[in-house]
Amino acid sequence: MQRTSPDFRQLCAEHGIAVTHQRQVLYEVMQGMEGHPNPEEVYARVKKKVPAISLATVYKNIHLFVESGIFRKMSMHHGSVRVEMNEEEHHHMVCSRCNAITDIGDKELGLAPRRRRLPDGFLVERYAVDVIGLCAKCQ
Amino acid sequence: MQRTSPDFRQLCAEHGIAVTHQRQVLYEVMQGMEGHPNPEEVYARVKKKVPAISLATVYKNIHLFVESGIFRKMSMHHGSVRVEMNEEEHHHMVCSRCNAITDIGDKELGLAPRRRRLPDGFLVERYAVDVIGLCAKCQ
DNA sequence: TATTGAATGATAACTTCTATCATTCTTTTG
């Protein structure tokens, strides 16, 4: 029985990881989620399609996806790992009262040019700006 | 027995919190720490001066200090709460390999103009920039 | 100083995440 698509086989080949049914379902479910889902949320959704899947498998594969560059991990304002599903270059507005996180595009943020080298020989990969403040609801 | 200094009494009065011996020792110990200590590190130090103190008390008071504005909580790249002890306006360089966090001053970062209002009516309090990259050791 | 409400300390419990390991599935190799 062919359980995995050619597209997913290729994605895995490109990133040097093995193809499994669980992995494909997990990938597709995560693709369909917006914002910054945490592992429990992903697990709940994947379970609908693969009821026997283990939470450990979800964790292991989220790490694998992040390490192999398929998804990006974002910093943790929630006390749990969050995966970044927005592919656009963007940053975050974090409400200091309710902790809600909203994306904001690079342009709307309007920050000046960036340096590729910083003191102590630090080599820059990217800038992640958190704007701390109050969301409309909490003002 | 007078166990608390007038200075600390005033600080507490200003922030509307009660004065206790544990609280003063905790405050002084934290003042003497640099970087981004976590609750366990703080607990270990405070215990030397107040051996009977409970870890729960440390946690409760760190929260209290942060909520009342005495200290600032920083975002969590380490998987535990970190308190910001650097009073200067600054940001963080986060190594994507070893997770080391180094402070960088506002000027050295060179990210010019900031907006006080952002889309969706978000009211800005401050900008917290995480520069993700590789520290000198990990390159 | 007595009263009342808050803080503390001890510890159980909770949340999030990781390690372990037997079983099952993929990949590789002949």
Add this chain to the structure above:
DNA sequence: CAAAAGAATGATAGAAGTTATCATTCAATA
């Protein structure tokens, strides 16, 4: 294409960090 080798999965125990509970002690205030 089948067998062997290696990797992934699922179940679950356990670790780390944090919070909740509650009896006791302490600080604020009347």
